[in-house]
Amino acid sequence: MSAAKPPAGLGNRGCLIEARDVVRSFGETPALRGASVSVAPGEVLAIMGPSGSGKSTLLHCLAGILLPGSGEIWFDGRRLDTMREEERSALRRDHFGFVFQFGQLVPELSAEENVALPLLLGGVRRTEALHEARTWFERLGLAGTEQHRSGEMSGGQAQRVALARGLVARPRVLFADEPTGSLDSLTGELVMELLVGASREQGTTVVLVTHEARVAAYADREVIVRDGKVTALAADPVVT
């Protein structure tokens, strides 16, 4: 399937990923009512908003996990929402990384196997994948926990393992849904520091959903989802 050209104006703004006028409901309940947002390559964008505003739904639509009822999702000049499921799934595997609120590690696997998972799914040989995975443990202050199962780690350690898993395949975009939501302030800060630091180092774009302003302050820019629509905050507010 050849990639359709993005609508006029989209490509010119140099955005890597974009939602355009996205509407999504769950049964009769509307979650997104015409949400539009674009993210530049290398940018760290925070999506904020009150509970139930539709911010996680927007993230899931941008990541191709949920399909919009109407509207368009574009990634790097390709229309994500009209792709065949296999194609979308391959794109997610090859270009996207994910971190969720509760690490969601596979409990039967060791920490290093969890980190290596995206590489293994991408066809990398096991020894090579594990070797690459191990380099992340030192980097994220996790040395010595390589063989631990998720039950043997603290919440902060497990979330750092999840972060390593999200970044190990050097994705173009990391989607993070309340990555510090289950952590105390200090551990949450450490995770954000590592998340933003490692992403910037390897040029990964980050789309971060959070309701915490302290977490959003690590981003380059914030938007707010309110009643299923996106409000961009003034880029240069004038303080009076």
Place this chain on the structure above:
Amino acid sequence: MSVPLTLLGLLEREPSHGYDLKRDYDAYFGRDKPLPFGQVYATLARLARDGKVMPGEIEPGAGPDRKRYAITEVGRSEVEAWLSEPVEAEPHLQTVLFVKVVLSLMLGRSAERYLDTQRAAHLQRMRELTELKRMGGSIDALLADHGLFHLEADLRWIDLTAARLYSLAEAVEA
């Protein structure tokens, strides 16, 4: 910030000259607002008058800074009392934020737009403080955290107010 009590506290560590006190005050507490020398010496003179510090002998040499001040027992118990008292936990309702929202509602202007602009300004400041924390030392981080938590509290108030604008407008118009 109580300058006399802070200087007293610094003197509790060891007897010091005015210059040393100013240097330490600026380094720890007065980063954005250094303490003028005049204020340091005037404060020390008042503290001496009240028996909270004791000036030493005038040391030989040039310049005004030839006296070393030592804290007295009176000064020490004042510092002790001050450090064990909490700062009054008053809600700062009459701040400019509150006034701007209520006035906007009264005048039929968009309070929501104002709150969004304020939110953006708060988030921008939080980004700067987060950067300061990332790049600076642990004292910088301590100061930045204090600012961040206060800004965060304001933001929660902004969010809640934004969610209640409809009923607030009714209350103001009534």
